[in-house]
Amino acid sequence: MSFPWAREYEPTNGFMKFMDEKLPLPRLVYSAVGAGYPVPRNLxxxxxxxxxxxxxxxxxxxxxxxxxxxxxxxxxxxxxxxxxxxxxxxxxxxxxxxxxxxxxxxxxxxxxxxxxxxxxxxxxxxxxxxxxxxxxxxxxxxxxxxxxxxxxxxxxxxxxxxxxxxxxxxxxxxxxxxxxxxxxxxxxxxxxxxxxxxxxxxxxxxxxxxxxxxxxxxxxxxxxxxxxxxxxxxxxxxxxxxxxxxxxxxxxxxxxxxxxxxxxxxxxxxxHPDNYIEANPLSTPANIVPEWYFWPFYAILRAFTFDFILPAKLWGVLAMFASILVWFFLPWLDKSPVRSGHYRPLFRKFFWFGLIPTIIVLGYCGGAHMTVWTTALSQIFTAYYFLHFLVILPIISSIEKPEPMPYSITEAVLGSDEEAVLGDKTSPAV
Known part of the structure; x- marks a missing residue:
């Protein structure tokens, strides 16, 4: 986005003028993270x-x-x-x-x-x-x-x-x-x-x-x-x-x-304590687990325990990779014209009470021993994880009635923006 009010870089001494002419790295930094790059005031x-x-x-x-x-x-x-x-x-x-x-x-x-x-x-x-x-x-x-x-x-x-x-x-x-x-x-x-x-x-x-x-x-x-x-x-x-x-x-x-x-x-x-023991191909650890940040995806991998058309192991591999690849399609799965979850009441409920608990439970199951209960929980919440992105999110974006939004960022911060209200009252602020 081009901001006409962004301040231009103006070198003040001879060396910086030389650099700006020959290798404009200071200008690049100024435009990228300096006063030459305006950002919304409500971050x-x-x-x-x-x-x-x-x-x-x-x-x-x-x-x-x-x-x-x-x-x-x-x-x-x-x-x-x-x-x-x-x-x-x-x-x-x-x-x-x-x-x-x-x-x-x-x-x-x-x-x-x-x-x-x-x-x-x-x-x-x-x-x-x-x-x-x-x-x-x-x-x-x-x-x-x-x-x-x-x-x-x-x-x-x-x-x-x-x-x-x-x-x-x-x-x-x-x-x-x-x-x-x-x-x-x-x-x-x-x-x-x-x-x-x-x-x-x-x-x-x-x-x-x-x-x-x-x-x-x-x-x-x-x-x-x-x-x-x-x-x-x-x-x-x-x-x-x-x-x-x-x-x-x-x-x-x-x-x-x-x-x-x-x-x-x-x-x-x-x-993991076992990783402070030297590798031994003849001694299998009681519970093989990856690092904690992989646990939700590891739980999805282990959620498939029976063959159906394809081997269960292959279903687990496909589901584990699909759980991340589905994020690539979010711009087209979520059709709501409103971005912020603060103004989407139904989306907000499914996010905080659906998706977040699902990630937490899958993380627990991925790091725990594989039992009947952890396997059942993994299967239930794996199913919900994919339902959330592929079914629930598109439906919510179609039927949800958003809450009233501010006309501008200035109004959101200061509580009033007469210029925005008088000059652009009929246009949707999305």
Whole structure:
């Protein structure tokens, strides 16, 4: 979106004028995150999570590069080099704990970012491409995190790699060759460890590239906001700097308090105890589970327990991938002209009392032992998960009567906007 009231970059000294003429990087930064980029004036702290996700991506890349200097992708010594990093490398323990817990915090802020997007319908036009690129980033994150989970070469690393890559074996005809190609053999070993290490090192930079596209796509229509009303005039916006850099800085400071508390006082709280035991192909853990941020999808995978036309294992694989791929179609499944969930009473009820409890229960079932009750819960809530997106959401968007909305962002913030009321009273503010 072009904002005619956006301030243009004007270098004030000779060096900056030279840079602006030869390499206009300061102008780019000014236009992207400075006073030259106006954003809606009513953004809440729910809009902090994009910046937080970018911060933790940088943390993961920096700590990952340092750890890669001391890690050996060899099944004979991988576990030992991980212990060497912890015990002998200067501040190696800090790098590893920051990297391991940074992955968890990365997923926390990404999940919050996604839930905010779902509640405020950030996937609606004209921001479809922003949403689609965000889903691509999430898929790349899942692949990167899974491969990173394998690298310590503990019990969960080995058996997690065996189980997850074994899922591809459920695909008819081509499944087994794909599985062997992924592992470089018939079971996780040196070849698999080398493949996963290489891809785990490479993919964060691919994610960074897609993040740049994501931000680029965001700057075309501009940021969404809690009301869902589009920016109409200068009074609806504020410069990103200093107003939102300060707000993002405060949010980052709060999150860093919790992050440092985890790194220094509870560094192993989110890890599985079995992964601190060296991988043993002859000893199967009692309960093979992935990292906590995969649990809802793992519960969907395990929800299919009987064959129906296709093998149950294949149904589980298809459902697990479909549970994320369905997000690609949200811009076309949700037909409501209103974006913000604050003005959609029926949508709001199904979101808070339907979708959110479903994700929580699936997360619990994915991390728990597989029993009759957890399997039944997984099946019930898996069915509801797909019903919510494929059936309930389209129906709600067709029959729901939205609540009255403000005429402009200024009215939503200040409580009145005479110019908007008198000048544009008949047009829908959506």
């Amino acid at each position: 809440s702290y729910m809009w902090n999570f994009g910046v937080l996700a970018g911060f933790f991506l940088v943390v993961q890349i920096i700590t990952g590069v340092v750890l890669a200097m001391h890690y050996a992708a060899n099944a004979e010594v991988a576990f030992a080099t991980t212990e060497h990093i912890m015990r002998d490398v200067n501040y190696g323990w800090l790098m590893r704990y920051a990297h391991a817990n940074g992955a968890s915090f990365f997923f926390v802020v990404i999940y919050m970012h996604i839930f905010r997007g779902l509640f405020y319908s950030s996937y609606k036009a004209p921001r479809e491409m922003i949403w689609l690129l965000g889903v691509v980033i999430f898929l790349l994150m899942m692949a990167t995190a899974f491969m990173g989970y394998v690298l310590p070469w503990g019990q969960m690393s080995f058996w997690g790699a065996k189980v997850i890559t074994g899922l591809f074996g459920a695909i008819p005809l081509v499944g087994e060759p794909i599985q062997i190609w992924l592992l470089g053999g018939f079971a996780p070993d040196n070849a698999a460890l080398n493949r996963f290490f290489s891809l785990h090192f490479l993919l964060p930079f691919v994610i960074a590239g897609v993040v740049i596209l994501h931000i680029w796509a965001l700057h075309i229509p501009g940021s969404s906001n809690p009301t869902g009303v589009e920016v109409k005039k200068e009074s609806d916006t504020l410069p990103f700097h200093p107003y939102y850099t300060a707000k993002d800085g405060f949010g980052l400071g709060v999150v860093l308090i919790f992050f440092m508390a985890m790194v220094f006082f509870l560094p192993n709280a989110l890890g």
